[in-house]
Amino acid sequence: MSTYAAASVSCLICDTVNNPEATVCSKCYAPMALIHEAIAQEREPCIVTVIGDSNVGKTVYLGMLLDMLTKRAEAFEAIPKGAYSVNLQHQVISYLSARQFPPKTAMEVDTWNWAYYQVSRPQDGPRVYDLVMPDMAGEALAAEVASPRTFAVIRSLLEKSSAAILLVDAAVAAAGSSQPDFFALKLLSYLDGVFAAKRGQKLQTPVALVLCKADYSQKCFDDPEGFAYTNLNRIWNLCDSRFAHFKFFATSVVGGLGYGTDEYENVIPYPLHVAPRGILEPFEWTLSKL
């Protein structure tokens, strides 16, 4: 008999009471397997949320991060809780090994991949982090930021998050566009509202700012902080004024790109080889701040 055959189960993310037989939460569509898993652990899981604009590289980053963790990179040990947790890393790695990028994440909440991992690093002590990381669609985030409560799950998730990893497109920023700066500025001001602190105090929730696709800009790798100060000055300033713990990182997943066209004659990049750089650092820093 299962331990959670009790009358009803409340959702880990939005607290809605659900039928124990349900597969997803009736309100926010978080998978109930995740909730059952969390109840079985008998401790509050730690939610780390990866956010960023559409096409910034969230799916690729998260899939690669989870894969590196399960391969014990940097002496981390990560145990996926539930087979569904492996889906994201499985998809991303399969696409990359076929020299393709994974498809865009759909807007529908019930199609998102959620990962639940128990992460520890024995050399640092016995602490185990129960990490919950969903892969959200950038367009859903944009819709939620533009008119709050369109995607209830996003707000509930951020309210429960212990840390956020905000991805920003370094390639687009390096090309002189202000779009990454503005989008990240909106997300940060949304976070500022969600993680409400006492008036006049800085927010204590750590935020790692990850400059992705840094393979396009060597400058970004050499000095992420300076790159952000120059190319993403609006968010640099907001972080400085509002967040007690923030840090900029540069990452890249691919080592070389080839270009081809799809069936509509659009030019699309193909990853020629996978060469992850700077993937673990933001994660390591985030854990050190929890």
Ligand SMILES: Nc1nc2c(ncn2[C@@H]2O[C@H](COP(=O)(O)OP(=O)(O)OP(=O)(O)O)[C@@H](O)[C@H]2O)c(=O)[nH]1
């Ligand atoms: N050069 C380079 N391109 C990358 C890298 N990571 C992602 N990309 C490119 O960015 C595109 C989008 O990556 P995704 O991970 O799907 O982006 P996303 O943030 O999940 O986007 P949504 O699902 O729409 O929210 C990929 O199709 C690649 O073209 C990288 O490390 N280097």
Ligand SMILES: [Mg+2]
């Ligand atoms: Mg995606």
Ligand SMILES: [Zn+2]
């Ligand atoms: Zn829910």
